[in-house]
Amino acid sequence: MLLLAVIWGLSIPVTKLGLLTMPPLTLTALRFAIAVPLLMLLIVGGRRLPWRALPHVAALGVLGIGIGQVAQTFGVAGTSASVGTIISATIPVFIVIFAALRLKQAVSGWQQLGLLAAFAGIALVALGHGEGAAGLFESSVAGAACVLLSALTIAFYYVWSVELTDKYGTTTVAAWSTLFGFIALLPWAAWEMWHVPIQVTAQALWAAAYLGLVVTVAGLFLWLSILRTVPARIAAGVQYLQPVIGIAASSVMFGDQMGALFVVGVVLILGGLALTMTSRRKADQAP
Template identity: 55%
Template sequence: MLLLAGMWGLSIPITKFGLGTIPPMTFTALRFMVAVPLFMFLARRELRVSQKAIPGIIGLGVMGITLGNVAQSFGVQESSASVATILSATIPIFMVILAAIRLKQPVTPLQWGGLIAAFLGIALVAIGSDAGAGDMSKTTPSGILWMLVSAVGIAKYYIWSKELSDRYGLMPVAAWNMLVGLVTVLPLAGWELVDHPVQITFEALAAITYLGVMVTVAGLILWLYLLKIVPARIAASVQYLQPIIGISVSAMLFGDRLGLMFGAGVGLVLIGLGFAATGRRSMA
């Protein structure tokens, strides 16, 4: 669990490094150009799916990768790594809201309290971010909006992927929707390259490799292994460790200034995450 929290917690700061010389849509495409062949190889014996699964898999790839991951790249580019990390931690909170809408799961008063606390925390994080910081630590309103769009898209992806995986199997659904996402991102990356130069530095290449192999492929496999050996509610505690690791690393690497208001916002988001995750066992 600590290994997974570290792997996933480092994803936003490492993405920040990669985006220093590669624009967002191209960066996302390169990440999945690494992840997709590896995941397809690992899932090679389970790639057959029913024709009924194809529309859902296509929609899943567009939702999770084309929308969720591209929006995240734009958000990280326009936010400090600390702000982006805490906003990405709201994914489970949006999962509660979407599960209530999509799966008709009831939201308890404690969960409602958590949702309210989390959104107040987001407001404090946004207000408390240092607009006068350097380029690598600067947060813009559009950056916050992109991160929230990403959080909603990825939360929807998780809810939808659970439905499809229960019917058709996790490995084939994951492998094919990643491929769909890559195919849909590639034309966007090509269009982006017309006006945006790309410089493949050692840092950018390392970031792409880490995100493709460790976060996207190894992280998913480790997460599935955790769900087999420990109760889902225990495995889910990784969600609390990720932002702590990500914010700590971001402060060291980029000099993000974490004021009292930012700290209060982080606390509210984490409290909200704890309350909102209460009683989510049925989703696992």
């Protein structure tokens, strides 16, 4: 879980590097253009996907990439970093809710308190990153709504993937869902390439390679494996650590300043994670 948080957390500053010379949807499309062939190569000679499962896996990919990634791209463009970070931090909350509804995973009062503490920590981390409340006035309602839509779809994508990987295998579901999501993304990227000048640089290609190989391929396999062996309420904690790692890396790479609120926020996040992961140990062992 910690390794995955580092991988996904570093994707934020790496994406910033790529976006310096390449528009967002084009960079996202290039990312999946790198990831999809590798994923499809991994399933050659392996477990086949039944025809009856194709609509479900395709819908999973369209939901997570075609809708979730596109909504996130447009949402970030219409919000400040603080507001976007806070809204995106609702992903773990939605994961726990969806897991309780679909996977029947119980959530105790202490775990709810832990989630709230971690969410409050995310808010302080964002405010302590130098933008403060001023960011609220730089965000549009449409931008905030897009980020929230992205959080909802990505959370449901994570929970739904547990059911499908249990039936059809992690590698198979990861490869085919990513392929269909990439296909759904292509029209958006084509529209952007038609209207926005594109400059292909070594920096953008390096960023796309990291996002495609490490974040998408390695990260996706790690995440799906975690979800198959760890309850979603615990796995959701990975999402809370990402902004901390991402902002810390941005501070090193871009010279961003971190204030006292950032430190307090990190403490709240770690404390909330501890409550979320340890509060039901006895209850889990009893059955």
